[in-house]
Amino acid sequence: MATRPQVRPLSPHLSIWRWRVHAITSITHRITGNGMAIVGGALFTWWLVAAASGPDAYMTFLAVARGPIGVIVGIGLTWAIFQHAASGVRHLGMDTGAGLSIERSKLSATLTWIFSIPATAAFWLFVLLR
Amino acid sequence: MFVKRGTPLGQVRGLGSAKEGAHHWWMQRLTAVGNLLLFTWFLASILTLPVLDHFTMIEWLRQPFVAVPMVLLTLNVFWHLRLGMQVMIEDYAAGGTRVTLLLLSTAFAIICAALSVFSILTIAFGA
Numbered sequence: 001m002a003t004r005p006q007v008r009p010l011s012p013h014l015s016i017w018r019w020r021v022h023a024i025t026s027i028t029h030r031i032t033g034n035g036m037a038i039v040g041g042a043l044f045t046w047w048l049v050a051a052a053s054g055p056d057a058y059m060t061f062l063a064v065a066r067g068p069i070g071v072i073v074g075i076g077l078t079w080a081i082f083q084h085a086a087s088g089v090r091h092l093g094m095d096t097g098a099g100l101s102i103e104r105s106k107l108s109a110t111l112t113w114i115f116s117i118p119a120t121a122a123f124w125l126f127v128l129l130r
Numbered sequence: 131m132f133v134k135r136g137t138p139l140g141q142v143r144g145l146g147s148a149k150e151g152a153h154h155w156w157m158q159r160l161t162a163v164g165n166l167l168l169f170t171w172f173l174a175s176i177l178t179l180p181v182l183d184h185f186t187m188i189e190w191l192r193q194p195f196v197a198v199p200m201v202l203l204t205l206n207v208f209w210h211l212r213l214g215m216q217v218m219i220e221d222y223a224a225g226g227t228r229v230t231l232l233l234l235s236t237a238f239a240i241i242c243a244a245l246s247v248f249s250i251l252t253i254a255f256g257a
Contacts, residue, residue, distance in 0.1 A: 034218050037211035038238075044207075045242040045249075051187050052249035058184040081169065088162050095159065126177060 022102075025109035029087040032080040040077050078123050083116035154213060161210035168203040188253055197254035201247055208243035212236060 017023045050061035064070050090108045093099055099108050175196070179186060190196055215235040223231050 030218060033211070033214045037215050037235075041208065041211055041238070041242050044204075045246050048204075048246045048249035051184065051191065052252040055184040058187070062182070062184075081173070085166060085169070089166070092159065092162065123173070123177070 020106070021113075022105045022109040025087055025090075025112055029084060029091070032084040032087075036077060036080045036084065039073065040080070043073070043077070075120065075124055079116055079120040082119040082123075083112060086112035086115045154216070158210065158213045158217075161206050161213070164202075164206040165210055168199060168206055171199060172203055191250060191253045192256065194254075197250055200250050204243055204246040204250065208239045208246075212239035215239075 014027065047061055047065075050057040065074065087109075090099075090112055093108070094105075099105060175190070176182075179190060191200065212235060216232060219228055219231045219235065
């Protein structure tokens with residue numbers, strides 16, 4: 001105990017890693033997860049409570065959701081869902097011991113972005129154009 | 131960090147693993163897979179609803195095969211996000227701040243989940 005340095009680096013070592021795609025994907029998983037936990041969790045609850053409270057409360061929710069801030073937050077949450085889901089599947093695969101080499105890790109990290117950005121675009125094109 | 135006192139056994143008691151890490155890890159994975167299934171259904175359902183006004187939403191939510199998956203989704207997602215927030219808090223916060231944030235995140239998850247489940251059931255039971 002006595003020989004340990006007093007200040008030790010905290011996981012996930014943001015200050016010492018080089019910013020490459022697998023590092024960015026890793027911290028993005030944490031940011032999207034905790035962002036959705038707070039913002040998404042609160043909005044999800046508001047949506048259901050408003051629906052149960054009646055048409056007026058639901059109108060208030062819809063007015064905010066359909067406003068410019070609502071759409072921006074909605075697009076952000078949709079992307080966060082797709083990115084966190086893709087990154088989560090990557091984690092589930094890595095949990096089995098698969099794809100842990102640097103090359104495979106970079107490839108799977110890149111694929112999460114190749115999935116999440118077009119998926120978000122497709123989702124909102126469908127919502128806005130139908 | 132701490133003052134040495136007591137017997138050698140007394141000094142090490144309470145240190146080390148709480149022996150709950152494996153269960154936390156496993157529940158995070160189980161709820162992750164649950165979220166994959168439930169959110170695929172949820173997003174597909176929302177996308178295929180004709181309009182999103184109050185009447186349509188109520189009529190959709192009160193069906194048994196919507197209300198029950200929605201309750202399961204609520205429990206699953208708030209359980210998962212509670213576990214995930216714990217991982218972040220334990221990585222970045224220490225001491226009293228850590229305990230406070232863990233309590234707040236737990237309260238947030240339970241209150242939101244309870245409000246959501248109550249709302250779904252209120253709609254489903256036709257109030």
